Amino acid sequence: MDNITIIEPRKSSNKINFKEIYRYKDLLYFMVLRDVTVIYKQSVLGFAWALINPVFSMLVFSIVFGKLAGVPSDGIPYPIFSYAALIPWTYFANTLNASGSSLISSAGLFTKVYFPRLIIPLTPVLSKLIDFSISFVILILLMFYYQYMPTMKLFLIPLLILILLLATAGLGFWLSSLAIQYRDVKFGITFAVPLLMYAAPVVFPASLILEKYGTTAYHIYGLYPLTGVIEGFRAAVISTKEIPWDLIGISLIGAILLFIIGLNVFNKLESNFADVA
Amino acid sequence: MLPKNKIEEDIAIQVNGISKAYRIGLEEVKHDTLGSALVSFFKKPLRNLKRLKGLSKFNGFESSDIYWANKDITFNVKKGEVLGIIGKNGAGKSTLLKILSKITDPTEGQILIKGKVASLLEVGTGFNPELTGRENVYLNGTILGMTKKEIDSKFNEIVEFSGIPKFIDTPVKRYSSGMKVRLAFAVAAFLEPDILIIDEVLAVGDAEFQKKCLGKMKEISGNNGRTVLFVSHDLAAVGALCDRVVLLNKGSISDVGLPPDMIKKYLSSNNYVNEADYSDYKGSGDWLLTGINLLANDKRDENVIWQTGNSVIINLKYITKVFGKSPYVILLIKDSFGNTPFFCFSKVAFNGEISLKDIGEINIEIPKLPLLPGSYSIDVTFKYGRDTSYAKESIIDFEVHKGDFFGTGRLDDGLVNSVLVEQKWSFND
Structure with missing residues (x-):
């Protein structure tokens, strides 16, 4: 007997259909490929743009915060201190912008054909990994320049990327599903992302929080997943810095929470997307 | 009524009492004093929130700003049947297809569908102008539910059917609109679902290509016993392709029957001639x-x-x-x-x-x-x-x-400012 599809008014208890998402994995692949192919088409510098953003931010931060303001950097040279943070941060910021407005820009797609809509905000989460990987080139150059030899700690990076992906995807699901009904969210993202950067330990070390507000505040701060990811990145590339396992652990919990919440909000709102778009 | 989730052997689609409500915009309140306008300005975000929330929430169905795009629709589609859906603009045809395609959920009712469904509400959904024809075939194909493997195996046939093999590695933005449609329809023609849902897509493309697509559709429905659901304003195409026709009126089913009867009923239900106006003539009045x-x-x-x-x-x-x-x-x-x-x-x-x-x-x-x-x-x-x-x-x-002037079953309504004349064509080799 053939498979029977049942179409009914959606109940809030509907389960997320992971099997169906898996069945559409080729679509995800081609959507990611489309993003990667299209993004730098008809531009002169091409993928060099993936470097320009973090490199220039690093230069500016090194002058403003490192030299002028004298922000502490745990004794690490400020350029590599900030660049190690800027790699995950740039990914997070760019992906959140793209993912948050992804449903709005793909309204012409999902109002015309059915496929698991989760693929739409998931696409930038994967396609922005290309820029992310390219920006490692500069990190390696900086490591040589400041003579930080690679250690076993580099194996920490896959775990950090996992935390980063979970947090970004979760937030992306959450925000995109709200933005399709309330466009304020889209404006809110462009407004909030730069502020979120100052909330993350990008221009200052997380140890500053520990010093000023104590251990409890420091651990609560870790729930912001970017904290563990950024501090972890620094520890992974700078041989003298210890791995902040506590922060990374708490950030992993924060990221998983974000992912689960985001996924469920998205799933709950999904049935309305075509009507409110 | 059959037990829940059970479907008879020879039925492909069973639609049970489907209704769909939309919220329509409420009238904006006009203000005649600065004071009330100011108060309203500060209250506006709150009202907007209520309005936007209302797009997806319905508390009771009595509210005056709710519009029923579909109301209590029930019908069956047999396996291998080609069912046409006709009705005026706003009769609820597109909404019904969107529900059947899972794009939007019904507000009430249930649909049971047996087999794999592909819906074609638009030709070339997701085509990206920067990508080449080849890349778009894969992207569009996977959007329509094919896997990469399936497309790989049919790729050459798709390109051949489209008739533009030379341009397959050219970015689609360099294509003419006709070429785009050809390529897009070629992808759709090689979908192999058990049930195909089509909305007006035959209205695009030139006549020759339309004929090719009609042929392909007949082949799809005829040879493999595929079930087809077909919405169109092109009554000639409905008459030629469909086994049975559902006539929709104001969101509900007005009748179901054979194509000629339903088309007649559809045409006669519309009064397109306006009242004549005899006043204010010029001349002597003799x-x-x-x-x-x-x-x-x-x-x-x-x-x-x-x-x-x-x-x-x-x-x-x-x-x-x-x-x-x-x-x-x-x-x-x-x-x-x-x-x-x-x-x-x-x-x-x-x-x-x-x-x-x-x-x-x-x-x-x-x-x-x-x-x-x-x-x-x-x-x-x-x-x-x-x-x-x-x-x-x-x-x-x-x-x-729309009518069939030449007796060919086709009419290109893309022309304006012209009339049709009888003509005989012959081709000498």
């Missing part, structure tokens, strides 16, 4: 028009639908007090751009003496209406010699509906 009717064939049904290629009659009723002079009747048929596609002039078209009684009727038969679908109006002028007795512009407006 001759007066008292009635104008648009008839089909010899049947004296008033206000029937005029279709391109049909035999139609313009019927004029008059009163006159002047006899014996040589009168002319002139009718100008005007399109909505003010052009005159054709006219009826008694002096040249009628060979014989016109002798009028004080009260009478004039019938002008047009054996094959050459007008393309659209809105038209008629100017009537009556003259005795050089004196105008009666002249009236746009005395009646009427609508011409």
Whole structure:
């Protein structure tokens, strides 16, 4: 007997259909490929743009915060201190912008054909990994320049990327599903992302929080997943810095929470997307 | 009623009492004082929030700003059947297809579908202009539910069917719109679902390609016993392709039956001829028009639908007090751009003496209406010699509906400002 599809008014208890998402994995692949192919088409510098953003931010931060303001950097040279943070941060910021407005820009797609809509905000989460990987080139150059030899700690990076992906995807699901009904969210993202950067330990070390507000505040701060990811990145590339396992652990919990919440909000709102778009 | 989630063996789609509610915008309150406008300005975000929330929440279905796009729709589609859905704009055809395609959820009711569904509500969904034809075939194909493997195996056939193999590695933005449609339809033609849902997609592309697609669709439904659901305004295509037709009216099913009956019913349910307006004529008034009717064939049904290629009659009723002079009747048929596609002039078209009684009727038969679908109006002028007795512009407006002028089953309605003429084609090699 053939498979029977049942179409009914959606109940809030509907389960997320992971099997169906898996069945559409080729679509995800081609959507990611489309993003990667299209993004730098008809531009002169091409993928060099993936470097320009973090490199220039690093230069500016090194002058403003490192030299002028004298922000502490745990004794690490400020350029590599900030660049190690800027790699995950740039990914997070760019992906959140793209993912948050992804449903709005793909309204012409999902109002015309059915496929698991989760693929739409998931696409930038994967396609922005290309820029992310390219920006490692500069990190390696900086490591040589400041003579930080690679250690076993580099194996920490896959775990950090996992935390980063979970947090970004979760937030992306959450925000995109709200933005399709309330466009304020889209404006809110462009407004909030730069502020979120100052909330993350990008221009200052997380140890500053520990010093000023104590251990409890420091651990609560870790729930912001970017904290563990950024501090972890620094520890992974700078041989003298210890791995902040506590922060990374708490950030992993924060990221998983974000992912689960985001996924469920998205799933709950999904049935309305075509009507409110 | 069958037990829940059970479906009879020979049924492909079972639609049980489907309804769909949309929230429509409420009237904005106007303010006449600065004070109330200011208060309203600060309250606006709150009202917006309520409104946006309301888009997806329905508390009770009695509210006045709820619009039922579909109401209590029930029907079955048999396996291998080609079912057409027709109805006026706003009858709920597209909403129904969107529910069947899982794009939007119904508000009430249940649908059971047996087998793999592919829906084609638009040709070329997700085409990206920067990508090449090849890349777009894969992207569009996977959006429609194919896997990479399936596309790999059919890729050459798809390219061949599209007829543009030379340009397959050219970015789609360099394509003509016709080439885009060809490629997009080629992808869709090689979907292999058990059930195919199609919305108006045959309306695009040139006639030759349309024929190719129609052939492919027949092949799809005929050979493999595929079930097809088909929405169209093209009544000729509906008549040619469908086994059964559902007629929708204002969101509900008005009737289900054989294509010719349903098409007839659909056409006659629409009154496209507006009331004639006899006031404010120019001229001496020696001759007066008292009635104008648009008839089909010899049947004296008033206000029937005029279709391109049909035999139609313009019927004029008059009163006159002047006899014996040589009168002319002139009718100008005007399109909505003010052009005159054709006219009826008694002096040249009628060979014989016109002798009028004080009260009478004039019938002008047009054996094959050459007008393309659209809105038209008629100017009537009556003259005795050089004196105008009666002249009236746009005395009646009427609508011409799509029809099969050439008897080929096809009509390209993309042309404007022209009329159809009979023609014979031959090809000598």
